[in-house]
Every structure is written in C-alpha cells, then in structure tokens.
Amino acid sequence: QKEVEQDPGPLSVPEGAIVSLNCTYSNSAFQYFMWYRQYSRKGPELLMYTYSSGNKEDGRFTAQVDKSSKYISLFIRDSQPSDSATYLCAMIPYGQNFVFGPGTRLSVLP
Amino acid sequence: DVKVTQSSRYLVKRTGEKVFLECVQDMDHENMFWYRQDPGLGLRLIYFSYDVKMKEKGDIPEGYSVSREKKERFSLILESASTNQTSMYLCASSTGTGGVGEKLFFGSGTQLSVL
Numbered sequence: 001q002k003e004v005e006q007d008p009g010p011l012s013v014p015e016g017a018i019v020s021l022n023c024t025y026s027n028s029a030f031q032y033f034m035w036y037r038q039y040s041r042k043g044p045e046l047l048m049y050t051y052s053s054g055n056k057e058d059g060r061f062t063a064q065v066d067k068s069s070k071y072i073s074l075f076i077r078d079s080q081p082s083d084s085a086t087y088l089c090a091m092i093p094y095g096q097n098f099v100f101g102p103g104t105r106l107s108v109l110p
Numbered sequence: 111d112v113k114v115t116q117s118s119r120y121l122v123k124r125t126g127e128k129v130f131l132e133c134v135q136d137m138d139h140e141n142m143f144w145y146r147q148d149p150g151l152g153l154r155l156i157y158f159s160y161d162v163k164m165k166e167k168g169d170i171p172e173g174y175s176v177s178r179e180k181k182e183r184f185s186l187i188l189e190s191a192s193t194n195q196t197s198m199y200l201c202a203s204s205t206g207t208g209g210v211g212e213k214l215f216f217g218s219g220t221q222l223s224v225l
Contacts, residue, residue: 032212043114043200043216044153088153090214097143097168098204098214102152 003027006089006101015110019076023089023101026070030091030099033065035074038086038103047087048074079108113137114217116201121222129188131220133201141204142184143214144168144176146197153200159184191224198222 006023013019021035032051036044048063050056056063062075072091076083089101117132135142143158145168155168157176165176173195177185184203188195201217 034213036216041198041219041221043116043202043219046213046215049213092212097155097158100153102150 003099004089004091004101007104008102009104010107011104012107012109013079015079015081015108017079017108019074019079019083019106019108021074021076021087021089021104021106023072023091024070025072025091025099027093027099028067028070029093029096030070031094032092033063033072034090034092034098035061035063036088036090036100038088040085044088079106081108081110083108114201114203114215116199116217116220118220119218121220123188123191123222123224125190125192125224127188127191127224129191129222129224131186131188131199131201131222133184133186133217134182135184135201135203135215136182137203137215138181139203139205139215140181142178143202143204144174144184144186145200145202146170147200147219148197156186191222193224196222196224 004025035048037047038044053067060077064073084107086103086105088103092098114135144156145153159178175187199220204214
C-alpha cells in the first residue's frame with residue numbers, strides 16, 4: 001500500500017460545478033497537509049496549507065482534514081476553466097521529507 | 111514572493127553526456143530538493159540538502175549527483191545521461207523549520223530529453 005493514495009482521475013466537470021479532490025494516507029505521523037496545483041509543463045504551486053483537523057477556507061477553495069480517518073480533501077466551488085490543472089496532495093511528518101500523492105488531473109469545461 | 115529559478119525550461123542531450131541542471135532560490139531557505147516527475151509515477155525525490163556542502167540521497171539517487179557550494183544554489187548532475195533519465199526535473203526549497211510552517215516551493219521545471 002502506498003503511503004498516500006489519491007483519486008486517480010482524470011476528472012471532467014462543467015464550469016460552475018463543485019469539485020471534490022481526495023487523498024487518503026496510512027501514516028498517522030503525518031502532521032501537516034498541503035495542496036498543490038500544477039498547470040501543464042509548469043512546476044507545482046502551493047495552494048493550501050493546513051495542520052489541524054477541520055476546514056480551512058481561502059476564497060473558492062476549502063481544505064478539509066480528518067486525521068482520525070486519515071483523509072484530506074480539497075473542495076473547489078464555482079469551478080472555472082482556469083482551475084484546469086493537476087492537483088497534488090502533500091503531507092509531512094515532523095522533521096522528515098514531504099510525501100506526495102500521484103495527482104488528479106482536473107478539466108473544467110466551459 | 112518566494113522564487114525558485116531553474117536555469118533551463120527545456121534541454122535536449124545525447125546519451126553519455128554530462129548534464130548540469132542549475133537551481134537558485136532567493137528566500138534564504140535552508141533546504142533544497144531535486145525531484146523528477148514522470149507520468150503515472152508522480153514526484154520522486156532524487157537528492158536533498160539541509161545545508162551548504164551537505165547532501166542526502168532521496169529515493170532514486172542512482173545515476174545522479176548534486177552540489178551545493180552556496181546556500182542559494184543547488185545543482186543536479188547527470189554523470190552520463192541515459193534515455194531513461196528523460197523526465198521533468200523539479201527543484202524545490204523549503205523553510206527547514208521541520209514543523210508548523212514548513213512549506214515547499216517549486217521552480218518551473220526543466221524538461222530534459224536524452225536522445
């Protein structure tokens with residue numbers, strides 16, 4: 001079993017839809033959780049960062065962490081064509097290196 | 111804004127060539143990383159460095175070496191390029207706090223093709 005599993009996608013949704021992207025993990029030592037967005041042929045950019053269970057909101061984006069279930073989600077409201085990208089979840093235990101999910105490719109169709 | 115700059119966006123090299131990929135960060139970050147990214151395999155850590163002249167092997171160091179002579183610069187070296195090293199190479203840096211606030215910032219990537 002991989003340390004971090006992510007919905008494989010690809011995912012296609014119509015503009016304006018609510019998108020849910022999900023990751024599960026097996027290592028209870030993971031403390032800090034991130035979502036990265038990666039446009040085609042570009043490097044990943046940090047989108048959201050959180051370290052506690054619960055929800056964190058930033059504009060149209062909400063990151064949700066459930067440490068008891070070892071599950072994190074990213075919700076995108078009112079999705080736009082500009083949200084079309086690959087989304088990577090990442091997590092890190094204290095004092096160790098980052099671990100990434102394989103990514104989910106999202107297409108938002110106008 | 112944090113800036114991680116990779117010297118080349120695209121590179122084409124021949125098998126057996128020695129290849130240098132350069133990366134510079136401007137945020138005085140302690141840690142720097144080299145990843146490669148391949149379809150279906152995700153991001154894989156090649157090498158990382160916690161300090162000047164320090165280096166640690168990641169998950170797939172074979173065929174690669176690194177150099178960190180200055181804090182802001184981290185170089186990846188392919189000693190003798192092979193076709194299976196064709197990939198997207200991503201440099202990253204992080205704050206190095208090891209806890210709350212630890213964040214990883216990436217460069218734009220270098221797409222290397224080895225013919």
